[in-house]
Amino acid sequence: MMNHAEIRQLLSAYCSGELSPAERAWVEEHLSSCPSCRAELAELKAVVKAIRSTPSEEPPQWLSSRIMATIVEQTVERESWLQRLFFPLHIKLPLEILALLVICVTGYYMTRTPDLELIQAVPQLKPPAAEIQQPQAKPAEEQKLSDDAGKAVPAPSLQKHDRKAEETAQEPKYATPPAKTAPAADRQQLTAEQEQKGARPVETETGMSSMRKAAPAREQLKLERTPADRQESTAAPAPAAGMISVRVTLIMGLETLSKNSVRQAVTSSGGTMMPTSAVLSDRQLKARIPASRLGELLDRLEKLARIVERPAEVQSAGTVEIEILW
């Protein structure tokens, strides 16, 4: 026989019709003779009925739209990161290609920086020579030079660091002041000419070493811009010892070659005119030019006239003395 406790446990299930037929039979049999269990059953039924009749709430009307909006948004996000990377094609692809190019170009230039560093480094070598130069150079020249260089040149003081710094600063701008010279403070020769030519650091360096062999300071340090005539008064006509001499002969076409155009070609190629007293005729010029730029000068001359006698390209790193005849 089932006791009340067991029956009561089944009452709830009995309410919901969840009992097996056998279980149901037991309960009903008990109930028929047990008022308290019947009362309890009635209570349970009433409660369950009340619970079940509680009305359901309606969800807000906007809920389903909001749900779908979220879902669509997430779906779009997931699918399209690749699309968003490349579309709209006509806008994004060019932009991305451009960006790629910029990166490549930047990378390329970055790999070239070592050259720049070298160029920057070289000027520092120059100062000593200049200092050395100064005692030898004529005051007038010095003055001119210093003026040109934009710095005051007091009595030659050798190898002052601040001077080096000054000159270093000046260097990138133009042919520099007398001072750029070789690291070793030997007497050189200056060829401040070389320095003056501007950005040829490597050559300058080697040029300087050959300079050392050159005759001393009577050579003119001259800035490119200084007209050749100024030099005349002071320059020594004799070629420096150890300097290579070449000659080029030109033939003019229909036009007469003017001395000025030759002169221009020379100075454009970084050459310095030698004093005209050193030349024999009006159709002759002598100049000094860095060996490395000889080819350049010859090219320029070729544009003016036909070269009939062309010197071999000079391999040395020093200055060459060139005689131009036409």
Add this chain to the structure above:
Amino acid sequence: MTADTKHPEAKEEARLVSSCKRGDTQAFEKLVIRHQKRVFNISLRMIGNQDDACDITQDTFVTAWRKIGDFRGEAQFSTWLIAIAINLSRNRIEQIRTNSNREAFSLDECPPGSSSPLAGSIPSSLPNALENLEKDEIKRFLDGCISKLPLEFKEVLVLRDMQECSYGEVRDALGLKDGTVRSRLFRARESVRDCLKTVFSIS
């Protein structure tokens, strides 16, 4: 609900679910409209307020959409949804509990005696009381008593008696054994009954 009547619905739902697996959001929208009321009410009963219920409902469907690939159709789609909703509700309840200790309904709100809802007369029995009360009064007390239920009893009661899920659905949605469902349901109903009796001052 017999297998026959369910059959065409079940087929159609299976078709919709397949479409959803292929990414058809419109098919999913149909499922949302079909099941949102149920999910909403379950969430509402579990969490106690409408705002949270809306959030849980949305999260339920969004989760279902994301995981539609995992649904293998062994159980009913609604059962799967309900399971998700129940889990999300549990998480949210935990969060609320750690933040505050409020109780949704307290018996103190209905002091016995003179403030008895059936002012003056003490009902002889609960069935009597429930019959004589206004519907919204019943609802108010009932809501209160149900909300006080411990979580595991509340879940079974809400699903079985309020959402009229079958025994099997309740068992599957909650991951319980048959015997557990039965005993918890019994305990839940008893608790509500006792709570109501207290409210009505019925011994």
